[in-house]
Amino acid sequence: EAVTADAMVVKGSYRALAKEIGAEVDSGGALKHIQDCIERLWKVSIIAQNGRKRQGFRLLSEYASDEADGRLYVALNPLIAQAVMGGGQHVRISMDEVRALDSETARLLHQRLCGWIDPGKTGKASIDTLCGYVWPSEASGSTMRKRRQRVREALPELVALGWTVTEFAAGKYDITRPKAAG
Structure with a gap:
């Protein structure tokens, strides 16, 4: 299922994410803290059980960053994305x-x-x-x-x-x- 589903993806940079969440953009400590948080999210695994069937997956399906240029790529697991977004619906919030x-x-x-x-x-x-x-x-x-x-x-x-x-x-x-x- 998850292999063919769409994921929610965030592409950008640590600096852009820091600015978006109100963190100090010019602080290396703040950027390192954000990186650490994302990497903790990468480690989160979920086991779902329905009757006798069990399924395991990670919260994030993909994570990549480049310290040289500060680029960041994070993809939410498609099953989580579908649950969060209600089966393909989406909400735009300015x-x-x-x-x-x-x-x-x-x-x-x-x-x-x-x-x-x-x-x-x-x-x-x-x-x-x-x-x-x-x-x-x-x-x-x-x-x-x-x-x-x-x-x-x-x-x-x-x-x-x-x-x-x-x-x-x-x-x-x-x-x-x-x-x-x-």
């Missing part, structure tokens, strides 16, 4: 948008909404549904009121990115994702 968001609440909402609402499309959600995207655990009373307030405070951050958020009834929203650029 890292420029993510970096423009100030609050953790806004970043988590953005990630979840990007997975649900296609570019140029609209979805409807209640404030409690949006809270559930950020905090999956149940809450009541003052905790839930604080969560609702934090979500309400995060929505203008999405609007600043070009999303449209309209409260059409108390605590119920139409949320439109901007069309993809290009």
Whole structure:
């Protein structure tokens, strides 16, 4: 199965990856730390059992780097990629948008909404549904009121990115994702 499946691949450099994750780009220590992390991921093996059948595979199907030019190539195991992406579906999340968001609440909402609402499309959600995207655990009373307030405070951050958020009834929203650029 995995031999014929597509893998998720990241091509780039340690420096580009460091910049993307907010690490110090000019620090050799940070780049070495990233390399060590990727190599630890390479060592992760998974054994899946279904009844009497067992199957083993690595988390990463392929890893290569070149210290001379800093190039990096990492491929996620196709079976893991398929499980993560839901059988061939994919989600595009603009890292420029993510970096423009100030609050953790806004970043988590953005990630979840990007997975649900296609570019140029609209979805409807209640404030409690949006809270559930950020905090999956149940809450009541003052905790839930604080969560609702934090979500309400995060929505203008999405609007600043070009999303449209309209409260059409108390605590119920139409949320439109901007069309993809290009």
